[in-house]
Amino acid sequence: MTAAFLGIPAPPGVGQLRGGRPFPAAARDALADSQLRRNLGHATGVIRTKRAAAVGELDDWEQLRLAGEAIKRATMARLDDHLVRLEAEVTARGGTVHWARDAHEANAIVTGLVQATGATELVKVKSMATQEIGLNAALADAGITAHETDLAELIIQLGDDVPSHILVPAIHRNRAEIRELFLREMPGVDPSLTAEPRRLAMAARAHLRRTFLRARVAVSGANFGVAETGSLVVVESEGNGRMCLTLPETLITVMGIEKVVPSWRDLEVFLQLLPRSSTGERMNPYTSTWTGVTPGDGPQAFHLVLLDNGRTAALGDAVGRDALHCIRCSACLNVCPVYERTGGHAYGSVYPGPIGAVLSPQLTGIHSGSDDNASLPYASSLCGACYDVCPVRIDIPSLLVRLRTAHVDAARDRPLPTAEALTMAAAAWVMSSPTRFAAAETASRLGRLAGRATGRLSSLPPPLSAWTSSRDAPRPPEETFRQWWSRTRGGPAHPAGQANPPPPGGFAGPAGSAEPRGSAGPAGPAGSAGPAGSAGPAGSA
Amino acid sequence: MNAREEVLARIRAANANAGVGLGGGVRGPGADDDGDIPREYHRGGGPAPGSPPLLDLLRRRLVDYRASVVDAAPGDEPAAIRAALAAASAEHPRGSAEHPPPSADNPPGSAEHSPRSAEYPPDSAGRGGGAVLVPPGLPAGWCPDGVVDGGFTAVELDGFAAVVTGCAAACALTGTIALDGSPDQGRRAITLVPDVHVCVVRADQVVHGVPELLARLDPTRPITLISGPSATSDIEFDRVEGVHGPRTLAVILVTDPTDPTDPTA
Numbered sequence: 001m002t003a004a005f006l007g008i009p010a011p012p013g014v015g016q017l018r019g020g021r022p023f024p025a026a027a028r029d030a031l032a033d034s035q036l037r038r039n040l041g042h043a044t045g046v047i048r049t050k051r052a053a054a055v056g057e058l059d060d061w062e063q064l065r066l067a068g069e070a071i072k073r074a075t076m077a078r079l080d081d082h083l084v085r086l087e088a089e090v091t092a093r094g095g096t097v098h099w100a101r102d103a104h105e106a107n108a109i110v111t112g113l114v115q116a117t118g119a120t121e122l123v124k125v126k127s128m129a130t131q132e133i134g135l136n137a138a139l140a141d142a143g144i145t146a147h148e149t150d151l152a153e154l155i156i157q158l159g160d161d162v163p164s165h166i167l168v169p170a171i172h173r174n175r176a177e178i179r180e181l182f183l184r185e186m187p188g189v190d191p192s193l194t195a196e197p198r199r200l201a202m203a204a205r206a207h208l209r210r211t212f213l214r215a216r217v218a219v220s221g222a223n224f225g226v227a228e229t230g231s232l233v234v235v236e237s238e239g240n241g242r243m244c245l246t247l248p249e250t251l252i253t254v255m256g257i258e259k260v261v262p263s264w265r266d267l268e269v270f271l272q273l274l275p276r277s278s279t280g281e282r283m284n285p286y287t288s289t290w291t292g293v294t295p296g297d298g299p300q301a302f303h304l305v306l307l308d309n310g311r312t313a314a315l316g317d318a319v320g321r322d323a324l325h326c327i328r329c330s331a332c333l334n335v336c337p338v339y340e341r342t343g344g345h346a347y348g349s350v351y352p353g354p355i356g357a358v359l360s361p362q363l364t365g366i367h368s369g370s371d372d373n374a375s376l377p378y379a380s381s382l383c384g385a386c387y388d389v390c391p392v393r394i395d396i397p398s399l400l401v402r403l404r405t406a407h408v409d410a411a412r413d414r415p416l417p418t419a420e421a422l423t424m425a426a427a428a429w430v431m432s433s434p435t436r437f438a439a440a441e442t443a444s445r446l447g448r449l450a451g452r453a454t455g456r457l458s459s460l461p462p463p464l465s466a467w468t469s470s471r472d473a474p475r476p477p478e479e480t481f482r483q484w485w486s487r488t489r490g491g492p493a494h495p496a497g498q499a500n501p502p503p504p505g506g507f508a509g510p511a512g513s514a515e516p517r518g519s520a521g522p523a524g525p526a527g528s529a530g531p532a533g534s535a536g537p538a539g540s541a
Numbered sequence: 542m543n544a545r546e547e548v549l550a551r552i553r554a555a556n557a558n559a560g561v562g563l564g565g566g567v568r569g570p571g572a573d574d575d576g577d578i579p580r581e582y583h584r585g586g587g588p589a590p591g592s593p594p595l596l597d598l599l600r601r602r603l604v605d606y607r608a609s610v611v612d613a614a615p616g617d618e619p620a621a622i623r624a625a626l627a628a629a630s631a632e633h634p635r636g637s638a639e640h641p642p643p644s645a646d647n648p649p650g651s652a653e654h655s656p657r658s659a660e661y662p663p664d665s666a667g668r669g670g671g672a673v674l675v676p677p678g679l680p681a682g683w684c685p686d687g688v689v690d691g692g693f694t695a696v697e698l699d700g701f702a703a704v705v706t707g708c709a710a711a712c713a714l715t716g717t718i719a720l721d722g723s724p725d726q727g728r729r730a731i732t733l734v735p736d737v738h739v740c741v742v743r744a745d746q747v748v749h750g751v752p753e754l755l756a757r758l759d760p761t762r763p764i765t766l767i768s769g770p771s772a773t774s775d776i777e778f779d780r781v782e783g784v785h786g787p788r789t790l791a792v793i794l795v796t797d798p799t800d801p802t803d804p805t806a
Contacts, residue, residue, distance in 0.1 A: 239786025
């Protein structure tokens with residue numbers, strides 16, 4: 001199905017799904033920012049502990065995960081039917097449904113809807129879909145001001161910054177930085193503002209209150225859309241979501257097509273999985289659901305924009321489609337050793353972390369080996385922590401490997417092979433012949449000279465510098481495995497069953513497991529066999 | 542092809558390409574055809590609705606997320622509501638820094654300044670100068686000083702100090718209260734803009750888990766699930782209570798162990 005990944009019938013998504021640089025280059029800058037690393041280390045540490053406690057309270061967590069996974073899989077298999085049903089129910093209850101093939105089309109639809117109301121400003125609930133399509137910039141081009149109302153989004157917007165986390169877009173900022181930002185950018189802020197999170201939250205409350213009360217139009221995303229009833233669901237904490245969903249006259253909701261769930265009952269699964277996975281709470285403070293328009297309660301005009309933007313491209317891959325099951329909890333970011341060190345900006349896309357590394361390249365497609373998003377599937381150690389915490393059991397490590405495979409396969413067909421392909425071809429040539437392999441092993445021992453001081457090789461000449469630019473290579477051993485084998489047991493002079501000395505380097509387990517020294521075979525001088533094996537003859541090589 | 546037809550066609554092509562979606566153990570479009578979903582998580586079987594262990598759990602979970610809880614016997618709602626309002630008023634007095642008095646930056650009639658004092662008499666207890674809002678169907682006598690919601694604008698709603706409502710159901714396991722816009726709860730805006738929400742929960746409305754909660758709700762109504770006062774974790778993942786929604790949530794749990802018809806008896 002590799003061909004399906006690149007040769008999909010559906011066009012790729014566009015929008016804020018790729019950065020200006022490949023991951024390794026962007027990550028290098030992030031890693032050099034010690035403040036960023038402290039902020040991220042603290043915040044991810046806090047949330048990992050909270051999540052573990054909230055999940056640990058439920059003895060049916062795994063059953064919930066299994067149900068969540070199964071619901072998502074079944075939904076995708078009949079995604080067209082569910083969307084048609086959702087559309088019918090929303091329409092029947094007074095809403096209007098729009099379809100958008102990509103980000104441009106969605107932005108045009110929303111802009112047109114806002115212009116039709118005559119409003120020149122609107123309030124927004126934090127939404128990944130509208131970040132993905134770059135809605136705020138599109139609205140600004142049309143002279144419409146979008147006020148972000150989520151605290152973290154406000155921090156981002158005031159600082160002219162970009163989000164770095166799915167749930168807490170300003171996770172890279174600490175309280176002192178946020179206080180400075182508020183003092184500098186927030187009109188009318190109390191100059192005695194402290195860095196206490198509660199005081200900062202109060203400042204945001206005062207700042208946004210008037211904006212909420214005068215807003216005539218709101219834009220939201222949706223966590224779920226229930227096909228059977230036409231109900232939309234927004235899960236939030238601060239009440240800014242309720243403000244946007246309740247007070248304005250017109251509500252426009254942009255929802256990725258993969259957010260549909262078949263039945264109201266399915267929410268009983270996701271409303272348990274999502275809050276415990278994302279903020280580590282038993283339940284988030286506020287969940288709002290609405291179905292079309294309710295006379296006398298809330299917005300009297302409701303528009304639902306269903307967004308593709310590359311989702312159908314991902315759906316066409318038998319394995320990669322699982323990334324569409326994501327409910328945007330961000331638990332995989334918080335446990336990821338790579339994310340914890342680089343933060344979200346290095347991923348370029350609005351979807352960072354492990355899920356971003358599988359979702360973004362699939363939404364955009366990878367157009368060439370030098371595509372910035374081509375590096376994302378490599379931004380992982382494949383440790384598997386993301387899979388363990390994923391509330392809908394997305395096997396992110398397997399998806400990463402799949403995308404790496406697709407990337408390598410695509411590079412194979414190019415007229416000019418990549419350095420990696422050349423290296424691999426050379427390695428294959430060497431390793432397919434015992435003689436060549438033995439010669440290469442012996443040659444590698446030259447590297448011992450370079451690593452004498454530290455036991456590590458931290459700078460090798462090209463093309464090996466591609467490896468050592470971001471990690472050390474170990475100093476080659478004083479004796480290759482084949483040499484050791486031939487010396488100790490592989491040689492014809494070796495009587496079967498004779499005890500052998502451990503290989504140099506101390507990998508032979510506890511010293512107690514070694515046989516009495518005197519029994520070392522003739523090929524292995526006794527002096528080289530003991531714990532002081534480094535003094536053996538090979539040590540002089 | 543219009544966008545709708547094109548997106549639907551892409552989905553069908555994608556599912557065909559991935560080898561799924563063409564019958565064979567796949568759930569149909571209806572919600573009833575649910576057989577392939579393993580629903581082995583708890584969907585009931587916990588303590589009976591309204592039973593003492595459940596009420597205890599609800600109290601603990603509410604308090605854990607910084608709501609206040611008091612018990613009241615049936616008939617004692619008015620006194621309990623009065624007490625809850627007085628306690629909340631002491632916690633967030635109007636005219637404080639969080640509700641600044643009128644100024645050049647903040648003229649009378651703006652959102653920050655209550656129009657209430659001019660348009661409505663202060664409530665009879667003289668609490669902080671802000672009036673108490675009630676939905677049209679709140680049981681008679683629960684809040685005699687309350688101003689019945691008559692479709693106030695958002696700015697007008699901001700002039701109220703507090704709101705008193707009933708609820709549709711409550712979930713003990715998560716400390717969640719559900720509102721569904723019934724007459725004793727009112728439209729969504731009235732429980733959002735005032736800074737204090739006093740919510741009366743009857744013991745028989747309390748269920749154990751999230752599945753039981755959702756099963757009690759009508760999805761075609763506008764529903765708000767509330768778990769404690771508004772909060773944020775946006776600064777260093779520290780949870781802080783009190784952002785845009787009500788900063789005070791006071792729950793009055795109506796239960797009468799001596800009533801043989803009460804489920805707690």
